[in-house]
Every structure is written in structure tokens, then in C-alpha cells.
Amino acid sequence: MERRQASSFYPHFEQEERPTIDKFVGLFNQLIFKQKAILTDFLDPGKREILKTIVGNDALIQEYGGYKNAEKKRVYLSLDWENLSPEDYQITPINIEYPMKFEKIRHGSILGSLANSGVDTDTFGDIITDGEGNWQIFVKTELRDFFLEQIDRIGKVRVKLREISFKEILIPEDTSLQKTEIIASLRSDSVLAGISKQSRTQIKKLIENKKAKLNWHDIQDSNIIIKVGDVLSLRHFGRVEITDISATKKGKYKVVLKLWRTRN
Structure with missing residues (x-):
């Protein structure tokens, strides 16, 4: 199996996506050199398409975002098939607790607070709600403590983030x-x-x-x-x-x- 060259994939995508191509080619080359599976950050469907194009049929891709029909998912890249459980993707679901009777928080304010906390947006996945004021997020387990300890406000609303089990994940509201x-x-x-x-x-x-x-x-x-x-x-x-x-x-x-x- 030959190493990939990032430049060979540039014509298939826009120039703005070259840093993503460079990163994913590096991951694939690392996979074939070290012969060790790789778990990516949370990737949106566009980035997963780029990764699949680079990998082709030379590696196996499995993906999970913390719940059914997640948009952003972590990808498990391996040379051999492995039977994975949700825990293998190292995703921690977190509930956002706040005084719901007196305050409201919205998707945009949650995303803004997380993005401005100093972490990359690829370190967390979807932000979901049941439409009744309950909100949850999915984060990389290796950064769980950062989110739990450092995020105490969403906009002007004081919040407390609490780790939950997969059984406690909300059924997301379908707003379509x-x-x-x-x-x-x-x-x-x-x-x-x-x-x-x-x-x-x-x-x-x-x-x-x-x-x-x-x-x-x-x-x-x-x-x-x-x-x-x-x-x-x-x-x-x-x-x-x-x-x-x-x-x-x-x-x-x-x-x-x-x-x-x-x-x-």
C-alpha cells in the first residue's frame, strides 16, 4: 500500500479545503506506517467525504457521533475490521443545566460560548434539544474535564455542565x-x-x-x-x-x- 500525496487530491476539492486534505493525508500515511487505528475529531459530513475520498478502499471507516443520525461524527480509521461499541469512540454526552423557569438558552449562544472557550469546534459534536428547554452536547472524552470545569456560562446565563450516560440522551426535536x-x-x-x-x-x-x-x-x-x-x-x-x-x-x-x- 502506497503513501498518499496531498497534492493529488487538490483538484477534487476547493482551495480552501487544502489544509483539511493535508491533515487527512497525514492521518492515512500514519495509519499505514504505524499499522495502528486512528480516531479522528468530530467531523462534519463534508470533511468525512474528503476523508473517504483520500482513504478509498485501502482502509476501513466506522463512524459515530453519540446518538442516531448525528451530523458531526468521530471516525475510527483502521486496516482491519473491529467490532466497536459506542464507548470506543471516546465521546462523552453532557447535559447543560440552568434555571429553565427563568432563563432561555439557544443553539447559537451555546455554539458561540463553546467556540469562544479556547477549544477547536472539532472537539465537540452536535448540540441537541428536545424543544422543551433541555440541551445536551457531545464532547471528546479526553477534553471532558475542560468542558465540565471551564464552561459556566452560555451567553449571560449561568450554567453547570454534567456528564450523563448514553441512556440519558435526549430524543432530538425535529424542527424540519x-x-x-x-x-x-x-x-x-x-x-x-x-x-x-x-x-x-x-x-x-x-x-x-x-x-x-x-x-x-x-x-x-x-x-x-x-x-x-x-x-x-x-x-x-x-x-x-x-x-x-x-x-x-x-x-x-x-x-x-x-x-x-x-x-x-
Whole structure:
């Protein structure tokens, strides 16, 4: 098995993703040199796609994010198959405790407080809620003590973080909406314009400013054709998953989607 060269993967992804490519090529080369399994940080679907492209069929990938259908997951990279348990991914679920009767906390304030605490955002996974004011996060076990001891405020709200068992994990609230839009074109800018009710000129400007993503990667070309299964996101608007596309009698497209609106 040959070592990978990062430069050979550069043409497949955008220039901004080269540091991620460099890191993952380094991990793969370490795997084949030391013959020892590697556990990554929490990776979003876009980064996991890059890792899978680099690894190809030369190593085994298993992933887990702390609960079913997690978006950010830790990846276990190995040369031989291993039967893993949730504990093997070294993920600690944590409950955020605060005076719920008098205060409210939101996803954006939790993310901001964690990101500004001095740790990288890859050290923690999803932030989930049941919609009743209860919030939980998933962190790397090796940094568990840091989160438990150092995070005592979410925004202006005093909080206490408490480690919990996997049995105590919430059933996350599903905030998605099922929608159907009639769209003139399946170009990425046209689809985003139709869904967000903005003009294509506005959408093109957002794309140029790297505020629109397709499958967790910046959209570089407005002419890209959208297909079923694609995930589009627009800064300050939300994220959509395309679940069905069909043609109308008038030559347009009926697009069925799931929409998650941005919540502060």
C-alpha cells in the first residue's frame, strides 16, 4: 500500500479545503506506517467525504457521533475490521443545566460560548434539544474535564455542565418542515432563490461571498445542477435536503424538500 500525496487530491476539492486534505493525508500515511487505528475529531459530513475520498478502499471507516443520525461524527480509521461499541469512540454526552423557569438558552449562544472557550469546534459534536428547554452536547472524552470545569456560562446565563450516560440522551426535536416549491431551473442559484424567496442576483452575491454550500462545501459554480439527496445551506436562512424532483406540465420543476430554518 502506497503513501498518499496531498497534492493529488487538490483538484477534487476547493482551495480552501487544502489544509483539511493535508491533515487527512497525514492521518492515512500514519495509519499505514504505524499499522495502528486512528480516531479522528468530530467531523462534519463534508470533511468525512474528503476523508473517504483520500482513504478509498485501502482502509476501513466506522463512524459515530453519540446518538442516531448525528451530523458531526468521530471516525475510527483502521486496516482491519473491529467490532466497536459506542464507548470506543471516546465521546462523552453532557447535559447543560440552568434555571429553565427563568432563563432561555439557544443553539447559537451555546455554539458561540463553546467556540469562544479556547477549544477547536472539532472537539465537540452536535448540540441537541428536545424543544422543551433541555440541551445536551457531545464532547471528546479526553477534553471532558475542560468542558465540565471551564464552561459556566452560555451567553449571560449561568450554567453547570454534567456528564450523563448514553441512556440519558435526549430524543432530538425535529424542527424540519416539509415543503414543495415550483422552480424554473435546477441550477443551484435558481433552487436557492426559489426556496429562500430571494432574487437570483442576491443569491449569486451570497455564493460569491461563500455564504452558500452544497453538501457542506462552498458553492463555486451557480450552474451546478441540483439532484435528489443534495443538501443546500444558505447563511442566515437555513438548510434544505432535496427529497424529490419531478417535471411539471409547464416545463418547470416540482421540488420536494425538508427545510431546517436557522435558529439563533
